[in-house]
Amino acid sequence: MPLIEIKELSKVYGFGDATTIALDEISLSINRGEFIAIMGPSGSGKTTLMNILGLLDRPTHGEYKLSNQHVERKTKIAQAMIRRDNIGFIFQSFNLLPRLTIIENVALPLAYKGVYQKRRLKAAEVVLDQVGLSDKEYYYPNQLSGGQLQRVAIARALINDPSIIIADEPTGNLDSVSARVVMELLKEVHELGNTVLMVTHNPSLTRYADRIIYMHDGNIVYDESTAVGEVPKRVQKAVEALRTSTDDDKLADVSAMMEEMPEQLSIKPVPKKSKSKSKSKTKVKSTRKKGKKK
Amino acid sequence: MILEYFKMALASIRGSKFRSMLTMLGIIIGVSSVMIIVGLGEGVRGQVAQQVSEVSESLIVIRPGKQAPSRPFSLDNLRSNDSRTGSLSEQDWRDTEKVEGVQSVVPIGIVSGVASYDDVDYDSGTIIATTSPLPDLLEQPVEFGAFFTPEESRRQVAVIGRAVADDLFQEAAPVGKSLFVRGQRYIVVGVFAQQKQGTFAVLNVNNSIMLPYEAARELGGTIQLSQVYVEAEASRDVSSVAGNITERLIDNHAGQEDFTVLEREEALEATNETFYQLAVFTAGVAFISFIVGGIGIMNIMFATVSERTREIGIRKAIGATSQQILGQFIMESVVLSILGAMIGVAIALLSSVLIRVTTDLQPIITPRVIVLVSVIAIATGVTSGILPAAKAARKDPIESLRSQN
Numbered sequence: 001m002p003l004i005e006i007k008e009l010s011k012v013y014g015f016g017d018a019t020t021i022a023l024d025e026i027s028l029s030i031n032r033g034e035f036i037a038i039m040g041p042s043g044s045g046k047t048t049l050m051n052i053l054g055l056l057d058r059p060t061h062g063e064y065k066l067s068n069q070h071v072e073r074k075t076k077i078a079q080a081m082i083r084r085d086n087i088g089f090i091f092q093s094f095n096l097l098p099r100l101t102i103i104e105n106v107a108l109p110l111a112y113k114g115v116y117q118k119r120r121l122k123a124a125e126v127v128l129d130q131v132g133l134s135d136k137e138y139y140y141p142n143q144l145s146g147g148q149l150q151r152v153a154i155a156r157a158l159i160n161d162p163s164i165i166i167a168d169e170p171t172g173n174l175d176s177v178s179a180r181v182v183m184e185l186l187k188e189v190h191e192l193g194n195t196v197l198m199v200t201h202n203p204s205l206t207r208y209a210d211r212i213i214y215m216h217d218g219n220i221v222y223d224e225s226t227a228v229g230e231v232p233k234r235v236q237k238a239v240e241a242l243r244t245s246t247d248d249d250k251l252a253d254v255s256a257m258m259e260e261m262p263e264q265l266s267i268k269p270v271p272k273k274s275k276s277k278s279k280s281k282t283k284v285k286s287t288r289k290k291g292k293k294k
Numbered sequence: 295m296i297l298e299y300f301k302m303a304l305a306s307i308r309g310s311k312f313r314s315m316l317t318m319l320g321i322i323i324g325v326s327s328v329m330i331i332v333g334l335g336e337g338v339r340g341q342v343a344q345q346v347s348e349v350s351e352s353l354i355v356i357r358p359g360k361q362a363p364s365r366p367f368s369l370d371n372l373r374s375n376d377s378r379t380g381s382l383s384e385q386d387w388r389d390t391e392k393v394e395g396v397q398s399v400v401p402i403g404i405v406s407g408v409a410s411y412d413d414v415d416y417d418s419g420t421i422i423a424t425t426s427p428l429p430d431l432l433e434q435p436v437e438f439g440a441f442f443t444p445e446e447s448r449r450q451v452a453v454i455g456r457a458v459a460d461d462l463f464q465e466a467a468p469v470g471k472s473l474f475v476r477g478q479r480y481i482v483v484g485v486f487a488q489q490k491q492g493t494f495a496v497l498n499v500n501n502s503i504m505l506p507y508e509a510a511r512e513l514g515g516t517i518q519l520s521q522v523y524v525e526a527e528a529s530r531d532v533s534s535v536a537g538n539i540t541e542r543l544i545d546n547h548a549g550q551e552d553f554t555v556l557e558r559e560e561a562l563e564a565t566n567e568t569f570y571q572l573a574v575f576t577a578g579v580a581f582i583s584f585i586v587g588g589i590g591i592m593n594i595m596f597a598t599v600s601e602r603t604r605e606i607g608i609r610k611a612i613g614a615t616s617q618q619i620l621g622q623f624i625m626e627s628v629v630l631s632i633l634g635a636m637i638g639v640a641i642a643l644l645s646s647v648l649i650r651v652t653t654d655l656q657p658i659i660t661p662r663v664i665v666l667v668s669v670i671a672i673a674t675g676v677t678s679g680i681l682p683a684a685k686a687a688r689k690d691p692i693e694s695l696r697s698q699n
Binding site: 051054057076083084089096099100111114156 | 301309
């Protein structure tokens with residue numbers, strides 16, 4: 001029985017002409033103990049998917065079963081409780097509360113569960129020890145480095161023994177060394193039997209995952225299981241292939257369109273555009289000269 | 295969970311001490327001012343009650359002008375006491391003596407003029423022309439020397455209050471010294487004992503210079519009868535004597551009742567009525583500061599909520615329900631108002647001690663007032679915390695997490 005099962009899940013923003021389809025009837029099932037990396041360019045819908053899986057957002061259509069329970073239409077209170085008990089979040093920008101100490105930050109989810117402070121702090125001690133920060137318990141977040149903060153965030157995500165850990169670009173704000181430490185820690189967390197769902201832009205991080213999902217325009221393009229430690233060639237290829245449609249390519253498409261039907265667009269064709277470009281270049285030069293004179 | 299909210303509230307208040315202090319200011323001012331004013335009112339009432347029991351039961355006071363025993367509060371009433379002098383004449387006083395059941399009558403006549411000693415004028419006193427039974431009637435003992443006797447009614451003597459002795463003569467017992475009123479020399483034959491607090495309601499003896507009525511008349515000028523004190527015979531019913539006096543004086547005044555005959559308690563209450571009404575009015579104004587304080591809390595709480603959008607997002611993401619966020623923020627404004635109320639009570643108690651030490655007033659702050667005012671303060675805090683807290687609870691977690699704050 002899969003831990004997470006979504007069926008024809010859609011998320012639509014806006015109305016009429018401004019409608020954006022963030023997720024387009026996605027179906028996906030995730031088993032307990034998987035480490036999934038979700039990749040894709042900005043706007044591909046991966047963050048929306050994470051928010052819905054993390055019960056921070058609701059789908060427009062479709063089903064979402066967590067531990068064989070429909071959760072997509074639960075009340076906000078019920079969803080908050082599921083978040084509290086079953087989901088651990090790790091954010092790109094750590095999102096620790098600056099006025100609380102490290103140990104209080106880690107213990108905070110238990111506070112909302114109604115656990116007494118003593119027991120809460122004890123539990124926090126245990127997980128802080130797991131992430132190797134037991135000597136920083138009474139520091140404040142602004143006294144720690146980015147990598148340490150992210151380890152604190154991992155500890156906070158672990159404290160409720162969640163069914164799934166959702167990490168949104170966990171290394172996005174870190175230097176490569178700290179990023180490695182954090183990823184190794186996430187790997188350990190996974191090896192302890194936790195289910196991890198990670199969004200990343202960095203293809204090399206997919207080596208930690210045992211399943212890679214590639215999203216584009218609200219659809220899942222690839223969904224592939226790999227051995228841990230391997231960056232699958234298909235992903236690399238996919239990244240390269242999809243990278244070709246950059247902004248420059250889109251501009252090229254537009255200019256091609258304009259060449260085909262200049263009248264309808266009532267914009268003057270390309271040659272004149274190139275002239276204006278050269279003009280602008282000369283302008284730049286002249287300003288430089290002026291700058292030198294000054 | 296409430297304990298958790300409380301701890302969170304304390305943590306966030308500790309995090310921004312100065313701002314929390316400003317937030318509480320409205321409540322602090324509201325609590326302390328309401329308590330001080332109510333305390334003053336209570337104090338005056340206590341003093342009046344005490345004074346009523348001290349004044350002889352058979353005392354009747356006649357005052358010029360028609361004065362209803364209790365009148366609705368208005369600015370006109372505050373003025374009217376001063377403008378209604380002059381309707382009592384010496385004839386009224388003489389006639390009152392002839393009324394059945396009257397034992398003695400003492401006029402209180404205001405003599406125009408300023409007393410001086412050693413070429414120093416005494417501006418803050420009142421020169422009063424009166425007769426010899428006054429100390430007995432007011433139960434006001436003479437500390438040094440003696441009050442003038444009926445035989446001395448034409449002699450140029452004076453009896454002065456404690457404050458006059460201290461301020462004009464600058465000695466405790468200036469008996470035998472003389473003071474001048476309009477060039478006439480009066481020998482001080484007596485000094486009153488310090489008048490008991492609260493007795494100012496009838497007549498302020500401390501700053502009075504009392505002259506025998508007949509002697510004062512020889513000064514020339516006018517003597518305005520501001521009050522006439524009557525002592526009824528002990529065996530008589532005071533109310534019926536007062537009624538007889540009223541009838542007699544109405545005859546004198548051609549059928550018009552432009553004076554007031556007051557029995558003991560009426561006299562005192564009428565005097566204090568205005569003060570009491572003023573106190574109620576001021577307390578009402580002070581209550582407005584509660585409203586202002588409440589708005590202050592609401593304002594700051596709204597600012598706090600938008601400033602802590604991200605925090606709210608984080609708390610929601612890790613599993614806080616909207617209700618828990620609501621509770622947390624309401625608790626914050628409750629704690630702020632409780633702290634404000636506590637500081638306000640402390641300030642009020644402190645200032646009431648200061649008032650007792652430095653003035654004649656004796657404010658009484660009862661536990662009942664403390665509880666009542668605190669409850670109002672805390673209710674204000676809760677009410678003004680609800681809207682901002684609801685705003686915090688409604689925030690969408692995703693957008694809150696995206697916020698820079």
